[in-house]
Amino acid sequence: MTTAVVFTGLGVTAPGGLGAERFWKSALTGRSGIAEVAGLDTPGFGSRLAGQVSDFVPEEHLPGRLLVQTDRSTQLALVAAAWALEDGRVDTSQMADYDMGVVTSNALGGFDFTHREFRKLWSQGPKYVSVYESFAWFYAVNTGQVSIRHGLRGPGAALVGEQAGGLDALGHARRVVRRGTPLVVGGGVDSALDPWGYAAQLSHGLTSLETDPARAYLPFDRAADGYVPGEGGAMLVMEDAERARRRGAPVYGELAGYAATFDPAPGSGLPPALGHAARLALADAGVRPDEVDAVFADAAGVPELDRAEAEMIRDLFGPRGVPVTAVKPLTGRLYSGGGPLDAVCALLALRDGVLPPTAQTADVPDEYQLDVVLEQPRELALRTVLLLARGHRGFNAAVVLRVA
Structure with a gap:
C-alpha cells in the first residue's frame, strides 16, 4: 500500500507577511509586498520594483554566529523552517536524527553574500574575503544549514528548477518519506535583490517595466506586460500520515x-x-x-x-x-x-x-x-x-x- 504523505507544519517568510497565518490574511485581503527595491542606488535599471520581505530583521530571529555566515536567502529559509517545525509541534529531541530529512530548492544561490565578498576582493584584496564564502553562495546551503541547526541528519537534497523547483522539492520530499524517513522539511526560498542579482533577474526581458506597483504584475490580464521579481518563500513539514496522526500533529492536507x-x-x-x-x-x-x-x-x-x-x-x-x-x-x-x-x-x-x-x-x-x-x-x-x-x-x- 502506498504511503500517504501529509503536511503538518507551515513556515512562511514572504512579501506581505511573516508567518503562514499573517501571509494568508494578506493573500485574502490583497495586501501587496511589491515596492521599489530598497537600497537600489545603481542607475540604469529598466525596472525598480520587487516583492520584498520588508519586515524581516534577521537579528530578531537568528544568533550572531549564523548571521555572519549566511546569505539573506538562507536566513529567510532558516526562520521559515523553524516556524514550520514549531507549527507542526515537532520536538526534534524526541526523534532519532536520521529519521528527519531536509529537501530544499534554490534557483539563485547566495547572491547578496557573494557579491559583497566580491567587492572586498576587488577593492581590498583576497585576505579580506570571508571564509564563509566557500559555502554561503551554494545552492545546497539552505538544506545544509537547516539540517545542522535542527539536527536533521536523515536524507537531504537540493534541487534547482527555477520557478518549478519549489514544487519539485515537495515532490521529492514525499518520495523520501515514502522510502521510510518519517519526517522531512521541504520547500524553497530565494533572494537576490542586490544590484548584480537584480540585474540578472531582468536580463531575459520578461519583467514588467511598469512603475506603479498596483499595475506591474497582472497575470491573465489584457494589460499584462511581464512579471515582478521577488524574494522569500516557504518551508513545510511533511510526514507519514499514520505517524502524524499517532502523535497528534495538525494535518493540513495530503500531497496526493x-x-x-x-x-x-x-x-x-x-x-x-x-x-x-x-x-x-x-x-x-x-x-x-x-x-x-x-x-x-x-x-x-x-x-x-x-x-x-x-x-x-x-x-x-x-x-x-x-x-x-x-x-x-x-x-x-x-x-x-x-x-x-x-x-x-x-x-x-x-x-x-x-x-x-x-x-x-x-x-x-x-x-x-x-x-x-x-x-x-x-x-x-x-x-x-x-x-x-x-x-x-x-x-x-x-x-x-x-x-x-
Whole structure:
C-alpha cells in the first residue's frame, strides 16, 4: 500500500507577511509586498520594483554566529523552517536524527553574500574575503544549514528548477518519506535583490517595466506586460500520515500527486509540456479533472506564457471549467519559493473553504476562457486543488493537494 504523505507544519517568510497565518490574511485581503527595491542606488535599471520581505530583521530571529555566515536567502529559509517545525509541534529531541530529512530548492544561490565578498576582493584584496564564502553562495546551503541547526541528519537534497523547483522539492520530499524517513522539511526560498542579482533577474526581458506597483504584475490580464521579481518563500513539514496522526500533529492536507516535465526544444513544433505534467500529477493522485476544485496557476504575467497556460487549463478542464487563482501579484515571482508558498495558500484554502483573489488582475481576455478569481475571495467547498509551476527555459511541475 502506498504511503500517504501529509503536511503538518507551515513556515512562511514572504512579501506581505511573516508567518503562514499573517501571509494568508494578506493573500485574502490583497495586501501587496511589491515596492521599489530598497537600497537600489545603481542607475540604469529598466525596472525598480520587487516583492520584498520588508519586515524581516534577521537579528530578531537568528544568533550572531549564523548571521555572519549566511546569505539573506538562507536566513529567510532558516526562520521559515523553524516556524514550520514549531507549527507542526515537532520536538526534534524526541526523534532519532536520521529519521528527519531536509529537501530544499534554490534557483539563485547566495547572491547578496557573494557579491559583497566580491567587492572586498576587488577593492581590498583576497585576505579580506570571508571564509564563509566557500559555502554561503551554494545552492545546497539552505538544506545544509537547516539540517545542522535542527539536527536533521536523515536524507537531504537540493534541487534547482527555477520557478518549478519549489514544487519539485515537495515532490521529492514525499518520495523520501515514502522510502521510510518519517519526517522531512521541504520547500524553497530565494533572494537576490542586490544590484548584480537584480540585474540578472531582468536580463531575459520578461519583467514588467511598469512603475506603479498596483499595475506591474497582472497575470491573465489584457494589460499584462511581464512579471515582478521577488524574494522569500516557504518551508513545510511533511510526514507519514499514520505517524502524524499517532502523535497528534495538525494535518493540513495530503500531497496526493506530483509530476515534472521538460518542454521540447524551441523550434521543434511540439507544444509546451505543462499540460502533460498536470495530467501526470492527476493520474498519480488518482484524480479526474472534474474532481479538481481549483487551480493555483503559474501565472507568469507574460502575454504569450499566460495564453499558453490558459489554453492548457481550458484543454484539461473545459472552458471556464475550474476556478483559477494566483497569489504571485502580491509577492512577485519567488523562483524556488513560489511553489511552496502556493502550497501553503492552497492548504489553508482547503482548511478554510475560500480561494484568495488574483490581486490587481481585472480584465481577462474572453478568448482565455478562464474563470479567474477576481477582486474578492471566493468561498466554496474545496477538497482537491492543482498547483502549476514553470521554470525559465523549460522546467514544469504540477502538484495535487487534497483534504487528508
